Amino acid sequence: MHGPVHLTAEVLSGSRSGAFTQLTLAAPGVGERFRPGSFLAVSVGEPGERTRLARRALWIHQVRPLGGHATSVSVLVDPVGPGTRWLASRARGDRLEITGPLGGRVFALPKEPVSTLVVGEGVHAAPLFALAERLRERDCPVHLLLAAPDEAHLLSALEARRTARSVTVATLDGSVGTRAPAADLLPDLLRRTGAAVVYAAGSTPLLHAVARAAEDHGAWSQTALTLPTPCGTGLCLGCPVPVVGEDGVARTARVCAEGPVLRGDRVRWDDLVGAESAPRTGTGEERG
């Protein structure tokens, strides 16, 4: 089965996990098409009362059978603005209008059983656990780096410890793990793990650091961009990312349709960072 579906999904559960809310949805047809790195576009507000019309992009965190549902789909919401706060307050029995799974390019898996470093920041670590499982199925050793400003914004590494050969945790305030920005730990981790591929999902500055460190180390990088995608479906042409094509020509791609996962050496990071005029959260949400 290919292609996204648009449907009204029932919320099977909503539970707090630190600063985040994990929503588990009955979304027939979505889980079956899931690949790590794909996402959902979600509408904010009750049907008929909607005034916030940009959709929020949420990474698909988990796909599993649940109750009578062949596949349920879990997402994590970081409530940073009015739209994501509304989403984070959804509870069992509520309904959400969703489209997914979306993304023209998701995480590309290595053909050989090479060592991998998987880097996730805050809520954007959500798609990486399923990725780590797929990597392990291919006999690729997984080394995980989870980073966040503080413990409340750190996804639990418990489940990942079964999958990953090593887990490194870093917070900016030192509330758990090493007190350091994730970017500072990359060179040493790359040396120690001998990773041939680095997978990362997080803020643009962290992804830029990952792409740079990978290149210095002679590794490939696969970066999952977290810029706002107003429609998520490729229709609005509203999520530009400056890239370099295979032919070396500078182009502008759409994060949602040509991404969200791009090879780190294909993104023109300096142009991207320069183009960002306001802080972003990666969910299409403006702060405040």
Next chain:
Amino acid sequence: MSPTTPGTRVAGLHLAEPVMLAAGCAGTGREAAAYAPLSTYGAVVSRTITLDARAGSRAPRVLESPAGLLHATGLPNPGLTAFCATELPALVQAGARVVVSVAGATPEEITQVVRGLARTSGVSAVELHLCAPDAAEAGVLAPRDGAGVSEAVSAAAGVLPPGVPLLAKLAPVLAGVAEHARAAAGAGAAAVVVGGAQPALLPDGRPAGLSGPAVRPQALRAVHAAATALAGTGVDVVGCGGVTVAADARALLDAGAAVVQVGSALLSDPTSAARLVTDLRAGRAPDDHT
């Protein structure tokens, strides 16, 4: 109300449905086709094509505003030649009745683009985009008076073969709608498209358009003004602006539009236009804006 909509004539074309996908809201076409076959719609208007490729504006391009979306994309497109080689055949292959939206920096450039399309098969009509809300940044003409509209429309209409009508998309600013519509009709447009984005600014001060349900009442008035101005000329009005459900479309049709376009509604629900087609056919007009 008849139980079915037996097709519609607009600008001399017979369309199976009175619903078109608006320019710039269907991606390259392929993305829209993921949710419904493109033959579902009366026509699909392509993203706006210019002579040379445009990278488009920097981010942010599209932002939320209460009941609307602000947009300033800078008209990203692959340019005429690449469009005719790739996107246009793909749209036709996907079953779309294709209307190609075009813009240009000068009347001469408009002539060049339209002449290129006139030689290409698969083009049912051309929609001349004369109201890009970010026209200066996008580097395209957006005439402010009837003389400017007339000059631009003449530049396009003069090079189209018979049977490929020209639609002129006009600014929905009320003070000029009637004048612009008459100018477009006089210069050879077979229809005018009225009611799209209202002029606005992004928070960072760049010119943008405001679309969506927020502008629906203004669209209704602009369509009414254009239809009144064009009464008896045989030139049709295509209505757009915040169309989400059948009741919205009916209101524009009742105000004098021959067909409607759906734009920003697709961005929050990519199935909305297909549902609108079904509801109009069934004579249903749900008014709950779901």
